[in-house]
Amino acid sequence: MRTESPSRAPVLLCTALFCFGLPLLLLGNPADNGQPALRVPSDVAWTPETIQLAANGNAFRGSLLARQCGHCHGSEGFSAEPAIPNLAGMDRLSMWKELQDFHSGKRSSPVMQPLAAMLSAQDSADIAAYFSMLPTFPDPQDNRVFPQPVPDPEKSRAAEKLIVFGDGSRGIPPCEACHGPVGYIKGAPSLATQNAGYSLIQLQHFSDGTRMNDINMAMRSIAKQLTEDEKSGVSQYYGAGRGPSTQTPHPATL
Numbered sequence: 719m720r721t722e723s724p725s726r727a728p729v730l731l732c733t734a735l736f737c738f739g740l741p742l743l744l745l746g747n748p749a750d751n752g753q754p755a756l757r758v759p760s761d762v763a764w765t766p767e768t769i770q771l772a773a774n775g776n777a778f779r780g781s782l783l784a785r786q787c788g789h790c791h792g793s794e795g796f797s798a799e800p801a802i803p804n805l806a807g808m809d810r811l812s813m814w815k816e817l818q819d820f821h822s823g824k825r826s827s828p829v830m831q832p833l834a835a836m837l838s839a840q841d842s843a844d845i846a847a848y849f850s851m852l853p854t855f856p857d858p859q860d861n862r863v864f865p866q867p868v869p870d871p872e873k874s875r876a877a878e879k880l881i882v883f884g885d886g887s888r889g890i891p892p893c894e895a896c897h898g899p900v901g902y903i904k905g906a907p908s909l910a911t912q913n914a915g916y917s918l919i920q921l922q923h924f925s926d927g928t929r930m931n932d933i934n935m936a937m938r939s940i941a942k943q944l945t946e947d948e949k950s951g952v953s954q955y956y957g958a959g960r961g962p963s964t965q966t967p968h969p970a971t972l
Contacts, residue, residue, distance in 0.1 A: 771839060771843055772842075773843075775842075775846055776843075777850075780846070795852040795860075798863055803913060804911055807850065807854040810843070812846075812906060813845070813907075824931045854911045865957060866957040867954075876947070880892070882894060893909070914956065921937075921953065924938045
């Protein structure tokens with residue numbers, strides 16, 4: 719691979735960050751040329767072509783591909799295990815990105831990586847289209863654990879403050895700024911119907927660096943500043959079904 723001259727490196731870095739949405743994280747010790755090594759948290763770049771592919775999958779074909787997903791995520795997209803995510807109603811871009819990250823190894827999982835490795839980008843788009851269309855209201859056929867018990871009032875109030883207002887003193891934005899309903903960031907899923915156990919595990923993984931596929935380190939930066947009580951409080955708040963309503967379609971599902 720040809721090495722760019724130092725004078726061009728800042729230009730390429732800015733282009734990757736701001737034009738294509740592909741984050742480059744400066745790491746560790748410099749390489750042979752004296753420049754810091756680069757790490758790419760995700761191979762997904764939100765270009766018009768990528769968005770077109772991820773947002774226009776074939777839901778019927780996806781329903782056939784997703785049959786094996788029901789063993790863990792539930793036949794109706796709601797898992798019976800608190801530590802496993804619910805997929806029903808998840809926006810297409812979010813699910814497509816995660817499948818691509820599992821496929822490339824940017825997100826690690828002994829279960830999901832081998833499965834995602836067998837999927838093409840179009841397969842992932844089709845699966846995402848299928849799950850995005852599943853309803854989130856209770857169904858007699860599912861065996862969901864959502865919603866879980868409501869957290870105690872004090873923890874609930876603290877969680878709601880973080881979700882709605884964030885914490886400016888620590889530079890923490892509101893959860894709603896990325897996960898809705900106030901705003902949506904490409905690739906950031908709605909948390910309104912997510913299991914508390916799964917959300918807590920992911921916050922812990924972002925905090926300790928086990929999970930590193932967040933574009934521009936948004937979740938790692940936030941999770942590292944949260945206390946253990948705040949992590950569990952926010953997770954339980956969403957897991958109790960107290961997050962924003964999912965009746966308004968996510969822009970990525972339109």
